[in-house]
Amino acid sequence: MATIVEVARLAGVSTSTVSHVLNGTRNVEPSTRQRVLDAIGQTGYRQDALARALRRARTDSIGLVVSDAGEPAFAEMVHGVEHAAAAEGLTLILANSAEDPEREKRAVQTLLERRVDGLVLARCAESSSDVDAYLAAENPPVVLLDRVFDGAPCDQVGADNRESMRRLTEHLLGAGHRRFLVVAGDTRVPTLRERLAGFQDAIRSAGTDPASSELLEGPDFASIRAGMTAALGRGGHTCVISASSPLAVTALESLRDSGVSVPGDIAFATFDGFNHSDLFRPSVTTVRQPAFEMGAAAVGLLLARLATPGKSPRITRLQQRLELRSSSEDYLFAATADTGSRSS
Amino acid sequence: MATIVEVARLAGVSTSTVSHVLNGTRNVEPSTRQRVLDAIGQTGYRQDALARALRRARTDSIGLVVSDAGEPAFAEMVHGVEHAAAAEGLTLILANSAEDPEREKRAVQTLLERRVDGLVLARCAESSSDVDAYLAAENPPVVLLDRVFDGAPCDQVGADNRESMRRLTEHLLGAGHRRFLVVAGDTRVPTLRERLAGFQDAIRSAGTDPASSELLEGPDFASIRAGMTAALGRGGHTCVISASSPLAVTALESLRDSGVSVPGDIAFATFDGFNHSDLFRPSVTTVRQPAFEMGAAAVGLLLARLATPGKSPRITRLQQRLELRSSSEDYLFAATADTGSRSS
DNA sequence: CTGTTAGCGCGTTCAC
DNA sequence: GTGAACGCGCTAACAG
Numbered sequence: 001m002a003t004i005v006e007v008a009r010l011a012g013v014s015t016s017t018v019s020h021v022l023n024g025t026r027n028v029e030p031s032t033r034q035r036v037l038d039a040i041g042q043t044g045y046r047q048d049a050l051a052r053a054l055r056r057a058r059t060d061s062i063g064l065v066v067s068d069a070g071e072p073a074f075a076e077m078v079h080g081v082e083h084a085a086a087a088e089g090l091t092l093i094l095a096n097s098a099e100d101p102e103r104e105k106r107a108v109q110t111l112l113e114r115r116v117d118g119l120v121l122a123r124c125a126e127s128s129s130d131v132d133a134y135l136a137a138e139n140p141p142v143v144l145l146d147r148v149f150d151g152a153p154c155d156q157v158g159a160d161n162r163e164s165m166r167r168l169t170e171h172l173l174g175a176g177h178r179r180f181l182v183v184a185g186d187t188r189v190p191t192l193r194e195r196l197a198g199f200q201d202a203i204r205s206a207g208t209d210p211a212s213s214e215l216l217e218g219p220d221f222a223s224i225r226a227g228m229t230a231a232l233g234r235g236g237h238t239c240v241i242s243a244s245s246p247l248a249v250t251a252l253e254s255l256r257d258s259g260v261s262v263p264g265d266i267a268f269a270t271f272d273g274f275n276h277s278d279l280f281r282p283s284v285t286t287v288r289q290p291a292f293e294m295g296a297a298a299v300g301l302l303l304a305r306l307a308t309p310g311k312s313p314r315i316t317r318l319q320q321r322l323e324l325r326s327s328s329e330d331y332l333f334a335a336t337a338d339t340g341s342r343s344s
Numbered sequence: 345m346a347t348i349v350e351v352a353r354l355a356g357v358s359t360s361t362v363s364h365v366l367n368g369t370r371n372v373e374p375s376t377r378q379r380v381l382d383a384i385g386q387t388g389y390r391q392d393a394l395a396r397a398l399r400r401a402r403t404d405s406i407g408l409v410v411s412d413a414g415e416p417a418f419a420e421m422v423h424g425v426e427h428a429a430a431a432e433g434l435t436l437i438l439a440n441s442a443e444d445p446e447r448e449k450r451a452v453q454t455l456l457e458r459r460v461d462g463l464v465l466a467r468c469a470e471s472s473s474d475v476d477a478y479l480a481a482e483n484p485p486v487v488l489l490d491r492v493f494d495g496a497p498c499d500q501v502g503a504d505n506r507e508s509m510r511r512l513t514e515h516l517l518g519a520g521h522r523r524f525l526v527v528a529g530d531t532r533v534p535t536l537r538e539r540l541a542g543f544q545d546a547i548r549s550a551g552t553d554p555a556s557s558e559l560l561e562g563p564d565f566a567s568i569r570a571g572m573t574a575a576l577g578r579g580g581h582t583c584v585i586s587a588s589s590p591l592a593v594t595a596l597e598s599l600r601d602s603g604v605s606v607p608g609d610i611a612f613a614t615f616d617g618f619n620h621s622d623l624f625r626p627s628v629t630t631v632r633q634p635a636f637e638m639g640a641a642a643v644g645l646l647l648a649r650l651a652t653p654g655k656s657p658r659i660t661r662l663q664q665r666l667e668l669r670s671s672s673e674d675y676l677f678a679a680t681a682d683t684g685s686r687s688s
Numbered sequence: 689c690t691g692t693t694a695g696c697g698c699g700t701t702c703a704c
Numbered sequence: 705g706t707g708a709a710c711g712c713g714c715t716a717a718c719a720g
Contacts, residue, residue: 049457051713075419094438113393252623279596280624358707395697
């Protein structure tokens with residue numbers, strides 16, 4: 001690979017002139033400029049990003065750490081981050097923590113060593129505080145993605161989980177449901193905690209008896225499954241709400257294994273959902289995350305902070321879309337069913 | 345951020361000693377070694393990957409360009425590449441060409457400027473020859489992923505598309521199918537061309553009349569859809585085979601819009617398939633790509649080449665899994681149906 | 689309008 | 705066993 005020195009020699013100018021025509025950083029005589037361009041063409045010279053970054057103290061790259069690269073929603077966020085970054089001339093360094101605090105820590109360290117201009121983090125559930133220490137020491141621009149932490153000293157992008165769950169639940173209440181089975185999952189995860197809160201908001205403001213519904217919480221999917229099976233055995237619920245796509249898989253498997261049909265015997269709705277759901281039965285009612293847009297928005301916040309640091313942190317909440325489908329809409333209440341006391 | 349100079353001063357040694365302690369590149373007196381380690385601990389010093397890479401002429405990073413980051417199969421490959429790279433201490437720079445030759449070209453250029461130690465490319469359908477020129481000029485280790493090009497001068501990883509399609513078709517022939525509707529897609533794409541070839545292999549070696557089946561080829565999904573609708577209108581086919589997941593979506597939409605039910609009226613099978621298909625109806629018969637493993641295998645080949653260059657290119661074909669489900673298995677031939685002349 | 693020079697932070701000879 | 709000095713390729717400050 002040719003270096004700037006060879007180009008300069010070939011064009012009969014100094015390296016600094018070559019640098020300036022390349023970067024447009026000062027005027028150069030059209031004729032010499034052309035000589036430089038010709039020399040570049042002949043040698044096939046390209047700037048060395050490494051040397052350039054070392055000198056300029058900026059790498060034109062950003063780091064992204066996701067907590068589960070296998071999950072479609074995260075894959076879409078990666079896609080969105082890549083898209084927005086590329087559009088801004090930034091390259092993307094990708095790391096996956098796989099929900100492991102240790103790997104997350106290493107990833108952040110590695111990215112800082114590589115001197116990324118900014119960091120987008122979808123932190124894992126039990127994220128180590130070491131990470132915060134590293135970030136505080138270095139203090140690079142950081143945007144938290146997907147999982148919003150109250151009081152975090154940086155920009156954040158998330159979905160309007162609480163409001164969306166409230167809207168979903170209100171819709172289901174309006175359809176007549178009163179006895180819900182809520183598969184809430186690991187409520188230490190902010191996203192899932194917010195969704196549960198949204199459910200409770202709706203129940204409370206509707207004046208419905210919270211005791212009619214049942215919550216399945218916890219990080220362990222085996223327990224969730226066992227809880228599902230037990231609850232379905234007892235019966236009485238008219239609707240299952242799942243707070244995430246992996247939880248939905250577990251819930252649907254339990255329903256299938258218990259011989260409970262959707263929407264024949266019970267209604268079903270979930271967050272995240274499944275691709276191309278309209279092609280299959282049951283097509284499932286879904287609160288769809290704008291994952292791609294969230295990734296792109298994170299890059300936007302990063303650039304804004306890069307441009308004007310010192311502003312106070314912003315939280316962007318992107319609206320989710322409620323997609324009503326057969327799994328909830330085609331449930332029929334039995335004529336004799338207790339659809340709750342319509343108290344209002 | 346502390347630099348090596350500060351550490352050296354604090355430890356009362358030269359920078360070269362610090363460097364040697366860090367890299368274990370020559371013996372140092374245990375006591376001075378400890379002083380250096382202490383100084384590192386105090387300052388929170390970490391090596392600057394940029395300066396290090398510039399000096400060592402290697403970046404410990406690899407570049408990955410995928411042709412469609414939005415496609416689940418590619419997302420899994422990204423996942424696999426990231427996983428294997430991280431395990432080897434390599435960081436991953438990700439770019440998406442979005443099937444655009446221009447973007448692909450820019451991505452490869454950018455990655456070369458960043459001096460990645462190697463490149464994994466899932467090239468797009470109409471990849472520019474400029475890319476080959478850049479690669480030839482620089483001659484970095486390259487592994488082609490997913491789309492295998494005969495005679496390419498580099499290592500490649502793909503799936504055994506031809507064999508898998510042959511196996512699938514043979515299975516369907518065994519079930520009695522003779523009149524197939526094959527949604528082949530853009531057969532300039534090696535993967536899709538191989539799958540079509542596998543179908544033809546099976547038809548030929550079974551001695552079945554090729555004219556009984558119909559092929560839908562071309563890059564344009566609207567035409568594919570129109571072709572589907574026309575073919576379904578004419579009728580006579582007993583089985584639809586789709587060569588990829590996006591094609592399957594189009595095909596299933598056409599089937600639905602034409603009021604043809606799967607597997608009631610027609611059997612259906614596809615490559616790639618849908619996640620959690622067993623939870624929904626119809627559950628679809630699928631030839632599943634080991635996408636994660638393919639990504640990991642690509643990194644493996646890259647490392648092997650890095651270690652021992654000069655060997656002749658290798659092609660790794662990973663086996664795909666045939667997942668038989670209701671969409672094809674539960675199709676019932678009408679008693680009067682012509683299931684072909686059982687000539688053998 | 690252009691050239692000279694001094695680092696960015698590190699790894700690595702070469703000398704002791 | 706250790707240190708001094710050089711250079712990876714580039715940009716920015718200073719001169720002219």
